[in-house]
Amino acid sequence: MIEISGVHKSFGPIEVLKGIDLTVEAGTVTVILGPSGSGKSTLLRCINRLEKVNSGTVRVDGELIGYEQRGNRLHELSERRILQQRVGIGFVFQNFNLFPHLTALQNVAEARHSALRKTKSQAYEKAHELLALVDLWDRAGAYPRQLSGGQQQRVAIARALALEPKLILFDEPTSALDPELVGEVLDVLRDLARAGTTMIVVTHEIGFAREVADTVVFMDSGRIVEQGTPAQVLDHPRHERTRAFLSKVLV
Amino acid sequence: MSVLTPPRQAAAAGDTDGDLVVVPARHPWRWAGTALVLVLLAQLVHGLVTNPGWDWGTFAGYFLEKSVVDALLLTVGLTVAGAVLGFLGGIPLAAMRLSANPVLSGVAWTFIWVFRSVPLLVQLLFWANLGYLYESLQIGIPFGPGFSFPTVSLIGSFGAALLGLALHEAAYAGEVIRAGLLSVDQGQHEAATALGIPRWRQFYRIVLPQAMRAILPNAANLLIMLLKSTSMVYVLAIGELFYQVQVIYGRNGRVVPLLMVATVWYVILTALLSILQFYVERHFARGAVRTLPPTPFQRLKAALRK
Secondary structure: OEEEEEEEEEEOOEEEEEEEEEEEOOOOEEEEEOOOOOOHHHHHHHHOOOOOOOEEEEEEOOEEOOEEEEOOEEEEOOHHHHHHHHOOEEEEOOOOOOOOOOOHHHHHHHHHHHOOOOOHHHHHHHHHHHHHHOOOHHHOOOOHHHOOHHHHHHHHHHHHHOOOOOEEEEEOOOOOOOHHHHHHHHHHHHHHHHOOOOEEEEOOOHHHHHHHOOEEEEEEOOEEEEEEOHHHHHHOOOOHHHHHHHHHHOO | OOOOOOOOOOOOOOOOHHHOOOOOOOOHHHHHHHHHHHHHHHHHHHHHHHOHHHOHHHHHHHHOOHHHHHHHHHHHHHHHHHHHHHHHHHHHHHHHHOOOOHHHHHHHHHHHHHHHHOOHHHHHHHHHOHHHHOOEEEEEOOOOOEEEEEHHHHOOHHHHHHHHHHHHHHHHHHHHHHHHHHOOOHHHHHHHHHOOOOHHHHHHHHHHHHHHHHHHHHHHHHHHHHHHHHHHHHHHOOOOHHHHHHHHHHHHOOHHHHHHHHHHHHHHHHHHHHHHHHHHHHHHOEOOEOOOOOOHHHHHHHHHHO
16 A cells, blocks of 8 residues: 655765665554654654655555656656645644644644645545544633643544545654653544554653554664564564663563 | 741740731832832823923814815825735745745745835835836737736826835835744644645634734834835925925924824824734734733723722
């Protein structure tokens, strides 16, 4: 469903991704682990083209992201077409990035109306449903600054769901939260996984990975070191680098 | 915790902390300062009332006189037209300066550099004398045929005044708007683009309302400066407020009371703009603060309820 092949990405002289190949099947949860600076977030941002890749391709449901293939040439798509492609790919940020001047309800409804071209009333109706899904039906009129971190992240997840995406990318969704708020966000992720949502999650929550992931991918310095089921990667890592990382995380 | 606290000695007056009375701290120097300021204020008011030089009778006679009110309306008109044209020009200037295209950003930078450099007074005189430089202006194909108009009839003194004010205002407005757009967090752009929101909608629904918080105080400053800058167009013999009071005191020699007529009108207009600024800023503060500051009206109601 998602095929990433030969992705390289550099920021100036620093090569952050050094050739990534990864396939994610529809309806599965992939958790990406790795030390900071290993390129996990950059990989995620290359999938929905928040970052332009230097070489390599990303395909979602066979559709090339950011380019159009004509013969053996890749033509860069216009920004308008890339925006349309992003509608199919949800993205949840570490810092939530909710729109502070819009209420929770307006945050969720906005893109459904303007990007998915639903009428306003349809968008708001669905937004109410989604807020109920993340257990925030009573906070629809609140502005993000009036919500706790965990509540804000749940609104952000509802906002991503409003586009009915084929795939949702989570970039360290619990890293900015107080420890006691992490659970409520992971609960929502668990529900989504159970409902068969295709998800790629960058996280440091090993327990969550063990419980929910179908595939665990371990990255280090711009490469995928190993991948497999949680049991394979977390309990019987084959590489020294993975063992070293896990021994530090699993205290 | 209570286990660690030693048993408290029963106070002489009351048995529990609930009976204790809070005595507010005294601020004697605050009272002394207040008294001093009030005395100085009283002296000022006394001087304004008793000094015959202010000639309040003449002031009252001309304050609402027809020629003065007409001139006032022209001043307001120049301010509104200058502000609208200036901010309409400022939006593309800001967008061009933020553009990745070096030609666009270079042209915008140069425009702003030039029109912030030339004093408004010099600019006004320059535009008024444009006919000396170009006898006719032509609209049509660049370097090709077109319709031509004599410059003097196309740009009268009023046109020159408006052109000068608008270009001057646009250069400053461009920078004010750019500052506002830069103040919006990068994460907001990313979130909007990740949601696939169309480009134009990203700008006016997500970025601009947040930028307004930073734009408004500076824009209000600019507007108030423009209001007073309109007094400079008197050099083009346009009958705005300042020109008109000069004409009157040139006739009757009552300089001070007539300058006060213009001054008080400028003060009133600035007060109106400041009130407008408060409410517009409050509107755009939604979401940026947990609770909005109360309006003076709400504060008064709250005070009366006590």
